[in-house]
Amino acid sequence: MAKRIGILALQGDFARHAAMLRMLGVEAVEIRGCEQLDDCDGLILPGGESTTLAKLMDKYRFYEPLRQFARRRPLMGTCAGAILAAAEVDDPRVKPLALIDISVQRNAYGRQVDSFITEVAAPCLGQPPFFRAIFIRAPRIIGCGPETEILISFQNQPVMVRQGNILVLTFHPELTADPRIHHFFLGMTEKREQPSLAGR
Numbered sequence: 001m002a003k004r005i006g007i008l009a010l011q012g013d014f015a016r017h018a019a020m021l022r023m024l025g026v027e028a029v030e031i032r033g034c035e036q037l038d039d040c041d042g043l044i045l046p047g048g049e050s051t052t053l054a055k056l057m058d059k060y061r062f063y064e065p066l067r068q069f070a071r072r073r074p075l076m077g078t079c080a081g082a083i084l085a086a087a088e089v090d091d092p093r094v095k096p097l098a099l100i101d102i103s104v105q106r107n108a109y110g111r112q113v114d115s116f117i118t119e120v121a122a123p124c125l126g127q128p129p130f131f132r133a134i135f136i137r138a139p140r141i142i143g144c145g146p147e148t149e150i151l152i153s154f155q156n157q158p159v160m161v162r163q164g165n166i167l168v169l170t171f172h173p174e175l176t177a178d179p180r181i182h183h184f185f186l187g188m189t190e191k192r193e194q195p196s197l198a199g200r
């Protein structure tokens with residue numbers, strides 16, 4: 001049966017994730033109400049503005065349903081989505097979901113260098129062993145707990161990290177034509193039931 005992947009569609013660049021998933025032959029569902037989560041095999045928290053996303057998640061009562069979801073099913077957070085999935089955020093306006101044992105600093109690459117594109121070594125993705133990473137007002141992952149696995153680093157800092165069924169990255173794979181990170185995430189939906197912080 002075709003997989004069904006939800007993308008939180010309250011704000012941000014959810015449409016680009018949907019397009020990438022459809023290209024991979026997967027059904028992509030834009031999630032605007034938590035009752036839609038039930039039918040999904042996995043979920044993406046897209047990039048956007050984490051302060052706005054946090055407000056909307058609160059307003060539409062997404063916090064507990066998302067934590068429930070992440071107990072059993074894979075979730076990928078990109079950029080603002082990674083900030084929301086973190087255990088700790090440096091900005092008190094953003095209440096994180098605490099799904100993965102990382103702490104993040106928002107907008108950490110400085111104002112004048114808002115966006116940049118760079119090739120990062122990505123042996124976890126097979127050939128070629130690098131990925132063209134697009135960082136847009138990106139956060140930095142400044143701390144990782146002992147159960148996390150650092151999959152991609154840039155400038156000696158983690159930029160893609162996994163813990164159980166939670167995958168986070170501080171860049172935007174949906175803005176490239178390279179589907180390997182989405183493919184990697186889809187691979188995680190084959191094996192459910194991996195522990196995450198949300199299960200504790």
Ligand code: GLN
Nearest residue numbers: 047048049050079080137
């Ligand atoms: N700077 C944004 C934030 O802190 C994240 C940017 C992005 O998702 N591209 O929410």
